[in-house]
Amino acid sequence: MRFGGKVAIVTGGASGIGAAFARRVHAEGGAVMVADLDVGRGQALAAELGERAAFRPVDVADPAAMETLAADTAAAFGGIDILYNNAGIGCYGLTPDLAIEQWRRVVAVNLDAVFYGCRAVIPHLKARGGGAIVNTASASGLHADYGFTAYNAAKAGVINYTRSLAIDHARDNIRANAVCPGPVDTPILTSGVDAIPGLRAEWEQVVPAGRFARPEEIAAVAAFLASDDASAVTGAAIPVDGGLTAH
Numbered sequence: 001m002r003f004g005g006k007v008a009i010v011t012g013g014a015s016g017i018g019a020a021f022a023r024r025v026h027a028e029g030g031a032v033m034v035a036d037l038d039v040g041r042g043q044a045l046a047a048e049l050g051e052r053a054a055f056r057p058v059d060v061a062d063p064a065a066m067e068t069l070a071a072d073t074a075a076a077f078g079g080i081d082i083l084y085n086n087a088g089i090g091c092y093g094l095t096p097d098l099a100i101e102q103w104r105r106v107v108a109v110n111l112d113a114v115f116y117g118c119r120a121v122i123p124h125l126k127a128r129g130g131g132a133i134v135n136t137a138s139a140s141g142l143h144a145d146y147g148f149t150a151y152n153a154a155k156a157g158v159i160n161y162t163r164s165l166a167i168d169h170a171r172d173n174i175r176a177n178a179v180c181p182g183p184v185d186t187p188i189l190t191s192g193v194d195a196i197p198g199l200r201a202e203w204e205q206v207v208p209a210g211r212f213a214r215p216e217e218i219a220a221v222a223a224f225l226a227s228d229d230a231s232a233v234t235g236a237a238i239p240v241d242g243g244l245t246a247h
């Protein structure tokens with residue numbers, strides 16, 4: 001029961017990695033605020049978890065919505081100990097083909113939102129004497145995936161912003177770490193990959209482990225980083241990628 005008495009916010013919590021994290025933290029005794037654009041799946045997850053869980057419809061790219069999310073969570077559960085900035089969107093397009101609005105939206109959801117979340121929540125973590133921030137970056141933030149121009153840039157930004165948070169707030173007893181997944185079997189990836197015959201097998205070949213990860217495998221590392229088991233870990237960007245970035 002690593003999260004007994006703890007309160008966590010997870011963005012992008014209605015699906016994939018975020019939902020797996022919510023289930024894990026809840027199963028280990030924590031209270032969970034699920035935030036997502038997807039109202040149907042978010043409400044269903046909160047209902048499945050029952051007590052110590054709630055859902056708020058939030059666009060993470062809206063700074064005012066992130067302030068409201070933090071205030072609502074503290075009001076509902078008595079404070080905030082953990083922030084998991086996990087919501088994200090993909091986007092394929094080489095630079096000349098990428099509309100400026102596409103670039104802006106990818107950076108807004110994948111990078112700006114992490115800042116908005118931390119800005120809103122850090123005062124609440126300080127009020128509890130400290131806490132943990134985990135950000136979902138990507139293997140695409142450690143190396144560059146062909147054609148994922150804006151996504152690569154935003155995820156690399158998340159990694160160095162996480163380091164910045166770690167050094168700025170270490171003396172506040174706040175840790176900040178990033179998980180860097182390789183390909184994971186969730187809709188953000190499979191909606192594109194499975195639309196093209198043979199592409200899944202091709203991508204799986206590129207991963208040394210020979211397969212996509214399950215969302216629970218990423219959530220397990222995020223939960224470790226959010227827990228006191230990682231009490232001396234801050235400023236880390238941990239690949240959870242089946243060896244993808246090892247070569």
Ligand code: NAD
Pocket residue numbers: 011012013014015016017018035036037038058059060061086087088089090109136137138139140180181182183184185186187188189215
């Ligand atoms: P997913 O599609 O299952 O979940 C993403 C969730 O984010 C969805 O529920 C979606 O509604 C939500 N979301 C999207 N935009 C939002 C917004 N503006 N406000 C609030 N919620 C929003 O995919 P996932 O794999 O669980 O993705 C989680 C994170 O993992 C993302 O940051 C993604 O970039 C990252 N990631 C995924 C992979 C992969 O292969 N699946 C690899 C590396 C990194």
